[in-house]
Amino acid sequence: MADHVIKIEWQAQGEFSHEGFERRHSIQFQSDVSIAAGGAGNEYGADPEQMLAAAMASCHMQTFLALAAKKRLKVESYSDTAEAELSQRDDGKFWVSRITLNPKATFSGDKIPDTEAIRAMHDKAHEHCFIANSTSSEVVVNIA
Secondary structure, eight states, X not given: OOOOOOEEEOOOOSOOBTTBOOOOEEXXXXXXXXXXXXXXXXXXXXXXXXXXXXXXXXXXXXXXXXXXXXXXXXXXXXXXXXXXXXEEOTTSOEEEEEEEXXXXXXXXXXXXXXXXXXXXHHHHHHHHOXXXXXXXXXXXXXXX
8 A cells, every 4th residue: 555645844933832823834745746734714825624625625536537537438627616614523622524525527528427427426436535435524525
């Protein structure tokens, strides 16, 4: 099996205390690929909840595209607006209780799948998505 490694870099800026601290950091995926990140609701980079939604949407898309390719379908475009919903459990801890995906695929060529076939492909994509199989969050897939 493959390992998937990232590197996080954070540096104190200003006072570090129980009352607050700088949450800006960077996440490096490959030697020349990194993103700005921070805490929830920041205006300068991705927060962990967004990254979880992004990981789910990306994994779902990759699985969906692989299924379409195996069926010899021609996908012209794919887009999604994913949302991670934060909830509080009975024990007071917060968690991402639901991730909603809103994928839209555009097909061309001689074989254009109907709505039922597209739904079946999304169901199978969800079933085989590594990220979906790695979380207890509910995943809702709304197809247009």
